[in-house]
Amino acid sequence: DAHTTHKTRKDHADKQVVTEIMARCFIPTLITNVPWEGFRFVGHEIRIAEATDCYGAVVWPSALVLCYFLETNAKEYNLFDKNVIEIGAGTGLVSIVASLLGAYVTATDLPELLGNLQYNISHNTKMKCKHLPQVKELSWGVALEKNFPRSSNNFDYILAADVVYAHPFLEELLVTFDHLCKETTIILWAMKFRLEKENKFVDRFKELFDLEELSSFPSLDIKLYKAMKKNRRSA
Numbered sequence: 708d709a710h711t712t713h714k715t716r717k718d719h720a721d722k723q724v725v726t727e728i729m730a731r732c733f734i735p736t737l738i739t740n741v742p743w744e745g746f747r748f749v750g751h752e753i754r755i756a757e758a759t760d761c762y763g764a765v766v767w768p769s770a771l772v773l774c775y776f777l778e779t780n781a782k783e784y785n786l787f788d789k790n791v792i793e794i795g796a797g798t799g800l801v802s803i804v805a806s807l808l809g810a811y812v813t814a815t816d817l818p819e820l821l822g823n824l825q826y827n828i829s830h831n832t833k834m835k836c837k838h839l840p841q842v843k844e845l846s847w848g849v850a851l852e853k854n855f856p857r858s859s860n861n862f863d864y865i866l867a868a869d870v871v872y873a874h875p876f877l878e879e880l881l882v883t884f885d886h887l888c889k890e891t892t893i894i895l896w897a898m899k900f901r902l903e904k905e906n907k908f909v910d911r912f913k914e915l916f917d918l919e920e921l922s923s924f925p926s927l928d929i930k931l932y933k934a935m936k937k938n939r940r941s942a
């Protein structure tokens with residue numbers, strides 16, 4: 708029936724795009740032992756050094772989904788000369804792609820991740836980007852007003868890939884989104900669904916932000932959202 712046909716088409720589209728996204732990885736980590744992974748975005752080969760000792764030290768599929776979206780929607784979501792911050796940047800792939808697209812980027816994460824993050828960002832953006840990206844500590848909910856004063860925050864975009872999972876800082880994460888977000892800021896957020904807890908976060912998030920699903924990849928359990936602050940004066 709019509710529903711099944713629609714679902715089959717959707718599943719097919721999902722698989723096709725996911726195949727395209729995965730084809731951007733050019734070192735199959737499963738069968739080699741090199742300490743870096745390669746990706747192709749925005750006409751560049753991006754090499755990402757990974758560490759195996761912490762969560763943020765590998766590239767997560769949500770990051771690939773977000774990079775692919777940024778590259779293929781560069782007209783509608785034009786990052787050229789825009790102010791962009793990434794939270795929970797991990798290895799830095801999303802920030803690197805945003806820089807290659809011409810944005811002013813601030814890549815942030817916990818202090819223990821910053822060494823590897825800075826390494827990846829420097830190696831992949833030097834001489835290739837209009838604006839050299841910055842790397843800065845941002846622990847969710849911590850010293851936000853001191854390190855990122857509301858009065859000087861001026862981000863056009865907040866990028867986030869796979870920042871919601873079973874960690875104890877979900878409320879702090881929400882506070883962080885809220886703190887960094889002005890009336891005109893667009894949040895682009897790739898979210899991997901693993902547990903019930905994550906659906907609750909989306910509900911909490913919707914209390915503060917207008918949320919729009921841009922795309923869905925059921926085979927990866929990933930959704931890509933666009934969000935803006937609720938109750939904006941007409942922007």
Ligand SMILES: C[S@@+](CC[C@H](N)C(=O)[O-])C[C@H]1O[C@@H](n2cnc3c(N)ncnc32)[C@H](O)[C@@H]1O
Binds near residue numbers: 764768795796816817
């Ligand atoms: C699952 S990883 C995703 C990394 C990267 N965005 C990606 O998609 O490949 C989650 C990231 O959130 C960061 N993170 C976790 N808790 C945090 C906190 N309380 N404050 C700031 N960053 C945090 C981790 O260090 C890690 O880089």
